[in-house]
Amino acid sequence: MQIRLDNLTKEYDNGAFKAVDGISLTLEQSKLTVLIGPSGCGKTTTLKMINRLIERTGGDILFDEKSIDDMDRIQLRRKIGYAIQNIGLFIHMSVFDNIAVVPRLLKWPEQKIKNRVEELLELVNLDPGVNMYKYPAQLSGGQKQRIGVARSLAADPDVILMDEPFGAIDPINREKLQDAFIEIQEKIKKTIIFVTHDIREAIKLGDKIVIMDNGHIVQYDDTINVVNQPENEFVESLLGSDRALKGLEMLRVKDNYIKDFVSINAEEVKTVGTALEYIQKKEKSYAYVVGKKGILLGYCTTERLKKRDKHDDLNENVKKTESVQPYSNLMEAIITMVESGLTSCPVVNSKDQLLGIIRFKTLVDIMSSFEKSEE
Amino acid sequence: MEFFEYIFDNGERILFELLRHLQIIGIALPIAIAIGVPVGIAISNHKKTANVVIYIASVLMTIPSLALFGFMVALLAPFNAGIGVPPAVIAVVVYSLLPLIRNTLVAIREVDPATVEAATGMGMTKTQILFKIRLPLAVPIIMAGLRNAAVMGVSVTTIAYLIGARGLGYFIFSGLSRSRLIMVLVGAILVGALGIGTNYGLLKLEELLTPRGVKLSRSKE
Numbered sequence: 001m002q003i004r005l006d007n008l009t010k011e012y013d014n015g016a017f018k019a020v021d022g023i024s025l026t027l028e029q030s031k032l033t034v035l036i037g038p039s040g041c042g043k044t045t046t047l048k049m050i051n052r053l054i055e056r057t058g059g060d061i062l063f064d065e066k067s068i069d070d071m072d073r074i075q076l077r078r079k080i081g082y083a084i085q086n087i088g089l090f091i092h093m094s095v096f097d098n099i100a101v102v103p104r105l106l107k108w109p110e111q112k113i114k115n116r117v118e119e120l121l122e123l124v125n126l127d128p129g130v131n132m133y134k135y136p137a138q139l140s141g142g143q144k145q146r147i148g149v150a151r152s153l154a155a156d157p158d159v160i161l162m163d164e165p166f167g168a169i170d171p172i173n174r175e176k177l178q179d180a181f182i183e184i185q186e187k188i189k190k191t192i193i194f195v196t197h198d199i200r201e202a203i204k205l206g207d208k209i210v211i212m213d214n215g216h217i218v219q220y221d222d223t224i225n226v227v228n229q230p231e232n233e234f235v236e237s238l239l240g241s242d243r244a245l246k247g248l249e250m251l252r253v254k255d256n257y258i259k260d261f262v263s264i265n266a267e268e269v270k271t272v273g274t275a276l277e278y279i280q281k282k283e284k285s286y287a288y289v290v291g292k293k294g295i296l297l298g299y300c301t302t303e304r305l306k307k308r309d310k311h312d313d314l315n316e317n318v319k320k321t322e323s324v325q326p327y328s329n330l331m332e333a334i335i336t337m338v339e340s341g342l343t344s345c346p347v348v349n350s351k352d353q354l355l356g357i358i359r360f361k362t363l364v365d366i367m368s369s370f371e372k373s374e375e
Numbered sequence: 376m377e378f379f380e381y382i383f384d385n386g387e388r389i390l391f392e393l394l395r396h397l398q399i400i401g402i403a404l405p406i407a408i409a410i411g412v413p414v415g416i417a418i419s420n421h422k423k424t425a426n427v428v429i430y431i432a433s434v435l436m437t438i439p440s441l442a443l444f445g446f447m448v449a450l451l452a453p454f455n456a457g458i459g460v461p462p463a464v465i466a467v468v469v470y471s472l473l474p475l476i477r478n479t480l481v482a483i484r485e486v487d488p489a490t491v492e493a494a495t496g497m498g499m500t501k502t503q504i505l506f507k508i509r510l511p512l513a514v515p516i517i518m519a520g521l522r523n524a525a526v527m528g529v530s531v532t533t534i535a536y537l538i539g540a541r542g543l544g545y546f547i548f549s550g551l552s553r554s555r556l557i558m559v560l561v562g563a564i565l566v567g568a569l570g571i572g573t574n575y576g577l578l579k580l581e582e583l584l585t586p587r588g589v590k591l592s593r594s595k596e
Contacts, residue, residue: 051496053492053495053496074498074499074500075498076498077495077496077497077498078497078498079498082493082496082497084489084492084493084496085489086487086489087489087493088487088489088490088492088493088494089490089493090490090493090494090508090588091490091512091588091589091591091592092511092512092586092587092588092589093586093588094588101494101497101499102497102498105497105498105499105503135587135588135591135592136588136592137588137591137592137594137595138591151497161496
C-alpha cells in the first residue's frame with residue numbers, strides 16, 4: 001500500500017500553533033521510512049494522524065490514492081500495525097492473547113490465529129512453546145518489546161506505524177533488537193513508518209529518512225544521501241561530527257564481504273607444516289581455519305606457526321576470534337577487527353559456518369567516501 | 376460458661392437473625408453494584424459530572440445511620456415500607472454507593488494511557504476497550520470498594536434492628552435494654568465475626584476474579 005501525505009496540517013488553538021505545517025510526501029512501498037527530528041518537530045503527530053489517533057486539521061492522507069476520510073476509522077486501524085514506545089502490552093492478557101487481539105477483532109478462525117501467533121513468535125526469536133502462555137510480567141523488557149513488534153505484525157498489515165518502539169530499552173538490548181528487526185523487515189518487506197529521535201537508530205534502520213523541524217520537512221531522501229549530502233546546517237548538526245562513522249552503521253556486512261579468501265580446513269590439514277606452507281604459498285600472513293561442515297574454528301598466523309615444529313598438531317595453534325553475521329553492520333565489523341588485531345573479520349551464518357571475510361581496506365574506502373562528501 | 380449456654384439455648388434464634396442479616400446485605404450489595412459500577416463507568420469520561428456525583432455520594436455517606444433511618448421511616452411510611460427490611464436494604468445501598476462509584480471511577484481512569492492508546496490504535500472500539508481492557512484491569516480496585524461497602528453494610532444492618540429489620544442487632548439492642556450482658560456479647564462477637572468473614576470471603580472472590588496477568592504484575596512491584 002502506498003501512502004501519500006498531501007499538504008498535511010495539524011493546527012491547535014484555531015491555528016495559533018501548527019504542530020505539522022503542510023507537509024507533502026510519498027512513503028514508498030515496502031520501505032522503512034524514519035521520521036526524525038527534535039522533540040516538538042511534529043514527527044509523532046504526523047505518525048498518529050495516519051491511523052487517526054490524532055485528527056488532521058488540513059490537507060489529506062491517501063492510501064493508494066484513496067482519501068483517509070473515505071475509510072472507516074476502526075477498520076483502517078485494524079489494517080495498520082501499531083507499536084509504541086511504552087509497548088502498551090495488555091498486562092492481563094497472555095502473550096498469545098496480546099498478539100491475537102487484532103486477528104480476533106477481524107474474526108479469524110482460532111486455528112489460523114494459533115498458527116499465526118506461533119509463526120510470529122518464531123519470527124521475533126522467541127520460543128512459542130516456552131513463551132506463548134506467559135504474561136507480560138514474566139518477560140524481560142527486551143522480550144516485551146519483541147512481543148510488541150510481533151503484535152503489530154499480527155494481522156499481516158501492509159503498513160506498520162512504529163513510535164519509538166525501542167525507546168525504553170537499554171542500549172545493549174536495543175542494538176540487538178534493532179539487528180533482529182532489520183532481519184525481520186528483510187523477510188517481510190512491509191511499508192514501515194518509524195518515529196525516533198535517535199539519529200543512529202535512524203541511519204541504522206531507515207531505507208529513507210524524513211528530517212523534520214517545526215512542523216516542516218527539512219530533508220527527505222534515501223538514508224545514504226542524507227548522510228552524504230545533508231541539506232543544511234540543521235541536518236548536519238543532527239548527524240553530528242562523526243557521521244562518517246555513523247554511516248558505517250547503515251551499511252550491512254552482507255553487501256560488503258568477499259567470498260574469495262584463504263582458509264584452511266582442519267579436517268584435511270592436520271599439521272603446522274602443511275598449514276604454513278599453504279599460507280605462504282598464498283602470500284598471506286594468516287588464514288582462517290574451519291572444521292567440520294565449514295564451521296569457523298579461529299585463525300592461525302604464519303608468525304606463530306613458524307615457531308612451532310612442523311609436525312605439531314594444527315588444532316593446538318588455532319586462535320579463537322569473534323565474528324560478524326551478514327546482517328551485522330560495518331561498525332560491528334570494525335570493532336571486531338580492533339579486538340582481534342587482524343586486517344579482516346570473518347563472516348559466519350547463524351550456524352557459525354564461515355561465509356567469507358570483510359576486509360579493513362573495504363571499510364576505509366567506504367569511510368573516505370563519506371569524508372569526501374563532507375567537505 | 377454462661378456464654379455457651381446462651382448460644383446452645385438460642386441456636387435457632389441466632390441462625391435466624393444471622394440469615395436475616397445476610398439477607399439484607401445479600402439483597403443490597405447486588406443493587407449497589409448494579410448502580411455504582413455503571414455510574415462510575417459513565418462518569419469516568421466527564422470530570423465535572425464525576426466531581427458532582429462523588430460529592431453527592433460523600434454527603435450521603437456522612438449522614439449518621441440513625442438519621443438516615445429516621446428519614447426513611449418518614450419518607451417511606453406512605454408506601455407502607457417505613458419499617459422492616461426495605462429501609463435497611465436502601466440504607467446499605469446508599470452507604471455502598473460512595474466506595475463503589477469512587478473505586479470504579481478511579482480504576483477506570485487510572486488504566487495506563489499507553490495501554491488505552493495501543494488498544495485504540497489497534498482498532499478496538501470504545502466499548503471493546505471498556506470490556507476487554509479497562510474493566511478486567513479494574514477488577515481488584517472495584518472489588519476493594521465492594522469489600523469496603525460490605526463491611527460497612529454489616530454494621531449498618533446491625534443498627535437497622537431499630538427500625539424493625541431484625542438481624543444480629545437484636546442481640547445487642549435487646550440485650551442492652553434487658554441488661555443481659557451475655558446477650559450483648561454474643562451479638563457483638565457475631566457482628567464482628569460476620570464483618571471479618573465477609574471481608575475474607577470477598578478477598579477470596581477478588582483473587583478468583585482478578586486476571587492472572589494482573590496478579591503477576593502486582594506481585595512483581
